[in-house]
Amino acid sequence: MKQRKISAGMVLAYLLLMACTKKQAEEFKPEAPETPGAKVSxxxxxxxxxxxxxxxxxxxxxxxxxxxxxxxxxxxxxxxxxxxxxxxxxxxxxxxxxxxxxxxxxxxxxxxxxxxx
Ligand code: HEC
Incomplete structure (x- = not known):
């Protein structure tokens, strides 16, 4: 019983971690160089x-x-x-x-x- 409790907690922690990682990846999308107003060299x-x-x-x-x-x-x-x-x-x-x-x-x-x- 104790063993099951631990693994359920680990699964939950894993899922939360995945959710965070995915959200961050979406937020930090770099701007495309063609975006109007971006620095052009x-x-x-x-x-x-x-x-x-x-x-x-x-x-x-x-x-x-x-x-x-x-x-x-x-x-x-x-x-x-x-x-x-x-x-x-x-x-x-x-x-x-x-x-x-x-x-x-x-x-x-x-x-x-x-x-x-
Ligand atoms: C297919 C050939 C060709 C291409 C491609 C071309 N040009 Fe020209 N260009 C000419 C010719 C021929 C003239 C001179 C006669 C005229 O003005 O039409 C000229 C004239 C010019 C002039 C002088 C215009 C003036 O009023 O004093 C400029 C500036 C110029 N071109 C810039 C460019 C730029 C920048 C590009 C690229 C985006 C380009 N050309 C692509 C053939 C070309």
């Missing part, structure tokens, strides 16, 4: 977008390079106003295509946050 978020969506036409010698030559962070900050205008306002770039809503939001946040490296 050039290296982690913006550089991959520009490399995939702009570099093909804007690297040195390509069709778009006369208008603007892409060569990493400093080439973007140096022409920030023209890039903002083309990508976020007129949406004329990327030429012949468009960026996802997530990429547009990331680029907007990055400019708004002062172009963090």
């Amino acid at each position: 050039y290296a982690a978020v913006i550089d991959p977008i520009f490399k995939a969506r702009c570099n093909g036409c804007h690297s040195a010698g390509r069709s778009g390079s006369v208008a603007w030559t892409f060569s990493g962070l400093s080439s973007v900050t140096a022409d920030a106003d023209r890039i903002k205008n083309a990508v976020l306002v007129k949406k004329s770039m990327p030429l012949g295509g468009s960026l996802s809503a997530t990429d547009l939001q990331s680029i907007k946040d990055w400019f708004d946050q002062g172009m963090q490296p």
